[in-house]
Amino acid sequence: MKRLSVCCALFALPVIANAQSSVTLYGVLDEGLMYTSNVAGGKKVSLDSLSGLFGSRWGFTGVEDLGGNLQAIFTLESGVNLNNGQFGQGGTAFGRQAFVGLKSAQFGSLTFGRQYDMVFYFPEPLTAGSLVGGPVGMHPGDVDNAANTVRLNNAVRYMSPVRGGFSFGGEYSLGGVAGNFTANSGYSVGAGYSGGPLKVGAAFEYFKNPTATPGNGFFTAYANGASPLAYSLNKAYVPAQAYQVAIVAANYAVGAATFAASYSNVQYANLGAAFHNGTAIFNNVDVGVSYQFTPAFTTGIAYDYLTSNGVTTASGTTVGKQHYHQVSLVSDYLLSKRTDVYVGAGWQHASGTSSLGTPAVANIDNLGDSSNHQQLLFRLGMRHRF
Known part of the structure; x- marks a missing residue:
């Protein structure tokens, strides 16, 4: 009987383990x-699955109960281009997220791998661009990473639990350069508050x-080494030694309406001898409102x-003195809890001199420089979540 009991217990172990993990x-x-x-002097019509309200993706997330309110967690998430079956994020297999770590309801989480920064977790969801959504709402050039263009490689991240509506987080990305601990490295910190109709985030x-x-670099954290500094708005700032x-x-929510606003200051510093080691500074402001007409229909403008x-x-000339105005509008209709259709439109106007010293040109969502100072972008989309 004792031997039978032991055998039964051994056979039961995998069942117990499965019940405590998922x-x-x-x-x-x-x-x-x-x-x-x-775009490049002509109109363009295309199918796109990487620049929607949410870029197309698939992934696995897992959790295992370790006891004592401690869990092991992981996430593997890949962008996917539906039109050719290729990976997103410059061909990076799990280019959106790839991390493992520990989580406690009392102490928060500590994770390791390729991860989003604190801009993503705290201020980004609250910007007017995110409130409206999609490529038409992205800040020009995504200079502040508020559209999630870049993820952090080799990152160690801590996220606190929420206490009284407050939370915070911090992240350090290891450069991995032998003999130089700080080369190619960086850090990100953020905090947020949510209470009643008000939400605030900063990073x-x-x-x-x-x-x-x-x-290896922040802007070159893709498998193909591509950089978002590819267009005239900031292309000349590739030599920057710091960002x-x-x-x-x-x-702020008032009934069926939600108002949003954000401000960011971005600096490309130590630009080298060609720029007298100067610093290019961008300031971005957005405002917007979203209104939920029915439980299924929402419209936002920013x-x-x-x-x-x-x-x-x-040579003594000034470059990069430029201004961008952008208006975006998106309407979304839920067909079900998992499927919706939407339409978006964006207009951008550029003026001044680009980083290359040429006349500034429009470029919505970094999809390509216009041949002049204006650009229109329309998107008719369908989204399914599973």
């Missing part, structure tokens, strides 16, 4: 027909050598203004 498959499929009025981020060796952003955002101070070159 793995969930999830994803978003967001496909849209897009029209851009002016600060700093990185050294942000465009370092492909795959920092400070951003604050807030939402306005964004980006300005840059300009930088003096070695």
